[in-house]
Amino acid sequence: MKEYQRKQLLERVGRESATVGVDIPDEIEVQGETIDLRTFVFEIKRRDTIPDGERERVEQAKRNLRRERTERLAKIEDNEVSYEEGDELARSIIGIDRALDALDQLRPVDLEQEAQLQEAQDQKRWMNFLKQALGRDGGSNARGRGGR
Template identity: 55%
Template structure:
């Protein structure tokens, strides 16, 4: 592969919006294991939220996908490979990015729940402070 071809392929990988219109690969080898990636993503996304029992599995899959993406990008940057193989690497990297984007925003309900709990705790602390500052804490404790 010529240096300018490598540069073009790397630019495609790093381009913002590269995943627009890209498809998630049906299957992919990730860290030595074969993963039915498209099925995994659609199965995970079909739920309203990821159950606690599955959360570790999804997080591990995302971690492995990020690691695999990085390895493939390094291969594209450094290895002496033909242009056709570089094209396949770009497609797989963009497919991994697409899967990571789809899996990345899962669990927002937990974040919202945590934010609500933090807000309630803040209100409670504020009310406690106001009662103490106004001297009402002792009178409410007697009731």
């Protein structure tokens, strides 16, 4: 895949609005196991809160989805796939993000944990902004330092 195509895919999955209007995938393979993701998310979302007995199951699912997202994103970042495969990975990453957003909304209210999560998300957005503003894409850190 060409460098500009790789950057387009990474920009697409990194957009704040990437999940708007996106459906949660029916099924997804996570760690070699096929999960009925849409059914799972809607089953959990039907409830106003996560029951104590389901909390660990939901947290484990979120951890697995985040791990899978990271692995799929790395394949694009490391340019290990063709553009067509990268496009499919980007779509699946956005679907995973959509599912994670839905599951994160159901978390029981823990104000301290919520504040920490919000701070982490704010820092991530700030770092992404700085990278874009400074013209760095996460590649070589040596770029732009030659004049110092």
